[in-house]
Amino acid sequence: MRNDSLFQLQDANTPFAGRHLIDGVWQGEATAEFHSYMPAENRALPWTFPEAGSAELQALMQSAQTAFGQYRQTSRAARAAFLRQIATEIEVLGSVLVETVMAETALPQARVEGERGRTCNQLRLFAGLLDEPAASTYLPAQPQRVPLPAPELRLDTVPLGPVLVFAASNFPLAFSVAGGDTASALAAGCPVIVKAHNAHPATSALVAQAIDKARQACDLPAGVFQLVYAQRHDFSAQLLQHPVVKAVAFTGSELLGLHFQKLIQQRAVPVPFYGELGSQNPLLLLPEQLALHGAAFATALAQSVLQGNGQFCTRPGLVFVPDQPETGAMLDMLTGSFTATSLVTLLTAKIAEGYRHSCAVLNGLPGVTQLAEGRSALVEKGCQVLPRLFITDAMRWHELPQLQHEVFGPATVLIRYRTLAEIAAILPTLKGQLTCTVYGTDQDLQALQPLLPLLVDCCGRLIRNQMPTGVEVCSAMQHGGPFPASTDLRFTAVGTASYQRFVRPICWQNFGG
Known part of the structure; x- marks a missing residue:
């Protein structure tokens, strides 16, 4: 004893x-x-x-x-x-x-x-x-x-x-x-x-x-x-x-x-x-929301991805952003947030190794660009890694199945889209998710109405105008979703x-x- x-x-x-x-x-x-x-x-x-x-x-x-x-x-x-x-x-x-x-x-x-x-x-x-x-x-x-x-x-x-x-x-x-x-x-x-x-x-x-x-x-x-x-x-x-x-x-x-x-x-x-x-927790930023609140969105997204050094199962890993005049300023803010970071420590060396490998795969994909990386005089090793931000275009989605592989750590992929028709073509191909998030004004949501059933089919929790990192422990919560988010979506x-x-x-x- x-x-x-x-x-x-x-x-x-x-x-x-x-x-x-x-x-x-x-x-x-x-x-x-x-x-x-x-x-x-x-x-x-x-x-x-x-x-x-x-x-x-x-x-x-x-x-x-x-x-x-x-x-x-x-x-x-x-x-x-x-x-x-x-x-x-x-x-x-x-x-x-x-x-x-x-x-x-x-x-x-x-x-x-x-x-x-x-x-x-x-x-x-x-x-x-x-x-x-x-x-x-x-x-x-x-x-x-x-x-x-x-x-x-x-x-x-x-x-x-x-x-x-x-x-x-x-x-x-x-x-x-x-x-x-x-x-x-x-x-x-x-x-x-x-x-x-x-x-x-x-x-x-x-x-x-x-x-x-x-x-x-x-x-x-x-x-x-x-x-x-x-x-x-x-x-x-x-x-x-x-x-x-x-x-x-x-x-x-x-x-x-x-x-x-x-x-x-x-x-x-x-x-x-x-x-x-596993879950990539896709997030959809809509046009009017970007035009009116782009700076606030950039701040919230960076905080969400970097929170807990990206080791939350609800971290937004796929972020769809409209390609419009205001997009550049928002991307600049996001890039600044990521480059201002330094080495962060992940839970285990195995997790850190997996993160570095996943980022290297993303960086080698055609049409995927690394927008930003944390800065450090030290080399990534052991449990230490650098946060990273990637970007690609929605038109390449169907050519890049690797985008749906979860990157567990402080990284996310931005995906520029021109029309909601591109989003409509992508949603049926998404794997099951714990969460899907929509950032949009009332007018944005009116345009999105035909796609809401597709979003519902993807996830266990559909969120509006709030980052998915943060799970309320209560009687009304659903933390699960279609496979592979969970093995029993009920x-x-x-x-x-x-x-x-x-x-x-x-x-x-x-x-x-």
């Missing part, structure tokens, strides 16, 4: 040996081969972690299955209390958590504190949902109905079972160990197994500690929440294909997500796979409706109201 004091990391030079949390016990021996990393300094941290194997897999699944039998029977009030206690325990971690996240991600303090607030708020949001009576539909029996009597029917939901959550890299708190997937699954009555992300393992240990303390305080089964570390891909495959797992939540690359989906379909009994795989990964991913309908006939 591991004492809490061993989790009190002091600074980036303090050795720390992490462990798995399995069946309520911290176990497994850390190895030097699996260590945390400090992207800001491109160096390893003295924080090491264990590698899971067959013994850990068996223990995880046995504990989760046992816990499900008990946890599914808990009251909504008990689950609400658990979620609120998790939020409290995360807040109790204080500066230790903030400093650990900053060390492992290079995210600034204000961003980390804001994400911590979002994480705790969404836990409490689900608790509030559980405070309300469970939704059900009841129809009384009609024994006198002719020609046949009608039975008594009640439509309800039941939890699916143990849920496997793959923590995301770009939101080390809000989409990670205690993020929206975990919160919604626990709210639904499902035990959770989290595969910690290799980019922030110490952060994962701290948050797991908070969840386990909340579990103990609420006297819940040990297997309600478990955390496991693994760098090997074959262990992730074994997790995905284990029969105890009844649903999987994943946020990551399209390539890995498709691989996971294939593995799940190979199971003897396939289960739901809720994957968020559900959201953000907001209280995400609870529906981890329950299924059950009809009770003649059991009483």
Whole structure:
């Protein structure tokens, strides 16, 4: 058993040996081969972690299955209390958590504190949902109905079972160990197994500690929440294909997500796979809006693309701008914003390498021009990259399928169009998106009306006159969309409706109201 004091990391030079949390016990021996990393300094941290194997897999699944039998029977009030206690325990971690996240991600303090607030708020949001009576539909029996009597029917939901959550890299708190997937699954009555992300393992240990303390305080089964570390891909495959797992939540690359989906379909009994795989979040600037508010648009776009160093899944990566007299001034402003930047630090060296490769591909495409690049006396290396701005013409769209490949990082592609007819020809070819955004006046929108159904078909959230970076966590949010934005466009990964991913309908006939 591991004492809490061993989790009190002091600074980036303090050795720390992490462990798995399995069946309520911290176990497994850390190895030097699996260590945390400090992207800001491109160096390893003295924080090491264990590698899971067959013994850990068996223990995880046995504990989760046992816990499900008990946890599914808990009251909504008990689950609400658990979620609120998790939020409290995360807040109790204080500066230790903030400093650990900053060390492992290079995210600034204000961003980390804001994400911590979002994480705790969404836990409490689900608790509030559980405070309300469970939704059900009841129809009384009609024994006198002719020609046949009608039975008594009640439509309800039941939890699916143990849920496997793959923590995301770009939101080390809000989409990670205690993020929206975990919160919604626990709210639904499902035990959770989290595969910690290799980019922030110490952060994962701290948050797991908070969840386990909340579990103990609420006297819940040990297997309600478990955390496991693994760098090997074959262990992730074994997790995905284990029969105890009844649903999987994943946020990551399209390539890995498709691989996971294939593995799940190979199971003897396939289960739901809720994957968020990628989005370019196209943005359409309309003519009158540009003429009246071009400068404000340029400022907002630069801020949105560069926010979080471009590592938001809602970053606008394809921006359609009209080719008209005011376009030049707007482009000058955008170019100035990008050239005023310097090296920025991405979450991992792998992400940075992928970003540099994607930008090199764009720069080599015929008809694509790099308008701007950040300036630095230092060379891009490790986790450090330069922001970039590209431009091409709408007439080349159909010749350049590479434009639809997501560039994860601080870059965007401007696409000049002359008429809305060019946009109408492009929209049916767009891949599924989390968001589509329109910047336009009322007069602009009147001209755009015939194209709105095409925009709706592309995305899960259609936005007007506001950048897509920023997702409100509430009951009215849809964070998902047609493939590859998500693998099941009927559900959201953000907001209280995400609870529906981890329950299924059950009809009770003649059991009483």
